[in-house]
Amino acid sequence: MLGKLLKKDFRSTYRFFLPLMGGYTIAAAVGKILFEIVLSVLDSAGHTSALSEGIAIFSVFYLIICVIYLVACYLMTSVFVVYDFYKTMVSDDGYLTHTLPVRTSTLICSKTLIAVMWQIVVNLIISLSFLLIFTGHFSQLPVKYFFKYFASSWNMDSFAYGIYSVLNILVESFQRPLLFFACIAIGQQWKNHRILGAILAYIGISIATQIINTIAIIMTGVSSLYQDFTLSGYMLYSLIFGIITTVGFYLVSDYMLSKKLNLE
């Protein structure tokens, strides 16, 4: 049944993500063309010509728009995931979702996997867009110096840092949607103000998580305030804390939607 649910959830979400990602891909491609034009104009016309100044100003504006679009992509990814979950799980469409012959845990797994997939797609497209922009100019970037500097200042191998970063991003990709799902699942207990309930649940869970996180950091001694602080230790701690909270959010969502479902 999970496969069928994934198909259903993919269908209901791709119509949001395809235009968003398609738009970003076009914006990145135009950015690359503009970037190359700016470089060639600067090389041939010099820095002070009116043409180069005009192109530079236009490029800066375009860059600002691209950055806003990039931030919007991240924000809209969460917005679409939340919207789809709310609509199909606790509003009128939930009447169909919850009468399908599947377990609540399978419903949540499907929603989570689809949300993770879209986050990975968004991250990949954005990363590829940066690669595209700098293609042909990598030799001019101080990549080697950066890795050398990084290793010496943080006392951590850049490869290990990369692995930890990928794992943390992966855990966060599960954690973020499951936090939203847990909040919506709690919010549906309210009869009339479900969205407000979900927002209050979000605030409450965020505060509680921060408090627990702070206490745990102090107790485990991974804070940068301590002399024996290491980045690898902190990243390992983040990973473990992320996994624990992710499991917690999943259990809350499952409990609230299976034992306390309230589709009034």
Added chain:
Amino acid sequence: MNRILEYSHVTKQFGSLCALQDVSLTVEPGHIVGLLGPNGSGKTTLLKIASGLLVPTSGTVSICGLPVGPESKSRISYLPDKNYLSDWMKVSQIIDLFHDFYLNFDRNKAYEMLQRLDISPKQKLKTLSKGTREKVQLILVMSRNADLYLLDEPIGGVDPAARDYILQTILTNYNEQGSILISTHLISDVEQVLDQVIFLKNGVITLQSSVDDIRAQYEKSVDELFREVFQC
């Protein structure tokens, strides 16, 4: 005899409001049961609990001897009193979805009914009128070879001609080995198809009887008895 549906001391509380109070009832196979009561009497709550959309505060519900869960949901065909289909979908996509999830869904029967009503499977739900969307929902529900059909106000809010069509669709398409629990307050329209009736008042069952017994015992039609019991 096996029971298709059994409620045992079911109570449902919404805050301080008691929507259902210690409800116990059974539905046996091959029966069409009318769940009758005025607005706010708890009919929808009763059906939602069996469908798994609400969790009872206390008591238990079993469907074909199974607790409410994926197994029971595969045996129930539920028609809610609202539009529960995503309006961006095409009719054919919804049929595919039902076919994917419900093993007892008869795709050919659904397409036949659509054709009879001149509804194009290629149309998106948002382009359909409210009445046509309700008919699509009814077609989906009645195209399942289910053990139990839970129909919540299927004739509420439609004109008399449409009511006849809906009742006819229900009667000609349901699995006769199964049962139908149909909630309504339009008694006179459904009375002729019912085998049994349940009167629900303020979340309490006040009467559970066969239609024949009512006529014999009270010498009244169900509609007349309903008007008497629920007189304002």
